[in-house]
Amino acid sequence: MAISKVERLMNLVIALLSTRQFLTAERIRDSVAGYEDSASDEAFSRMFERDKNELRDLGIPLEVGPVGRYSGQEGYRIDRADYELPDIDLTSEESAAVAVAVQLWESPELATAAEGALLKLRAAGIHVEPGAALASVPAVPARTRGSDAALGRLLAAIDAGRAVRFEHRGSHNAPYLMRDVEPWGVVTRHGRWYLVGHDRDRDAVRTFRISRIGDDVTAYGPENVVHKPGDADLRRIVDRVSGSLPVSGTATVWVAEGRGQDIRRLGAVVEDRELGGRSGSIVEVPVRSRDWLARLITGLGPDALVLAPAELREDVIARLRSVRERTEVGAS
Secondary structure (H helix, E strand, C coil), X not given: CCCCHHHHHHHHHHHHHCCCCCECHHHHHHHCCCCCCCCCHHHHHHHHHHHHHHHHHCCCCEEEEECCCCCCCEEEEECHHHHCCCCCCCCHHHHHHHHHHHHHHCCHHHHHHHHHHHHHHHHCCCCCCCCCXXXXXXXXXXXXXXXXXHHHHHHHHHHHCCEXXXXXXXXXXXXXXXXXXXXXXXXXXCCEEEEEEEEXXXXXXXXXXXXXXXXXXXXXXXXXXXXXCCXXXXXXXHHHXXXXXXXXXXXXXXXXXXXXXXXXXXXXXXXXXXXXXXXXEEEEEECCCHHHHHHHHHCCHHHEEEEECHHHHHHHHHHHHHHHHHCCCCCC
């Protein structure tokens, strides 16, 4: 039975992290579980390229170097010194939280997968570092289990180049809304995982926090149709919506009198104005995360109106339409 993409990535990380050798692509294909069933050299090459890009998008320091002193052939490895975290001082509460997390990832499934992967590497004649403790090997792949069912199906769809449909909510208290997305990749930022892709309903690039995606992710359509654009920087896209980039302009928002206190605190009231027969204020708001700001404004419904920029206004309108389409109105 074919293994999942998550397990294949975990096996690849184990292989590249557990040896000081640079491993050639051919040796990785022969020794890392998940690649041996590739239908052809071309199929393996495409799969391996996608996996390398996936690891880099996840922030894993993938090194490229010669496999031998007198060899011009290139290989791959992960430098443990760059991969591992430095020493961290934790409070007693933080230490307790980490201990719970460690217990969670010391599951029989992960331990068995890691042991099997290392055994296969040794059988293939690859030197495995004695200090490569199993507990530290699955660190990055384990984090991919943060939303097991959804993440596994999303990675499978990305690998197959297929579109997906799933339910997503903008916050923990918001209702789930159906989204139709061409998935490009998965990125981690500040401990959170995001799907990046093209939202077909909104005809725009969007990011989705994976912890807020429902388990029922459905891939549809033919394979090898969806591809990440060559100029798309997934990490920068996530940085922009998560507020990791500097302030990128301002938004002009009208809020009704006595409403939108969060908007008022974020920005500065520039004038009072009446709209649609209602009193309110015009607020200039700095845009650190357009996605987050759009969710905030959408939650105010008729009590807020984006005047500028046009992209933010269109985003809010699309979200409101989606809410309306999902809301059942009872007969009067």
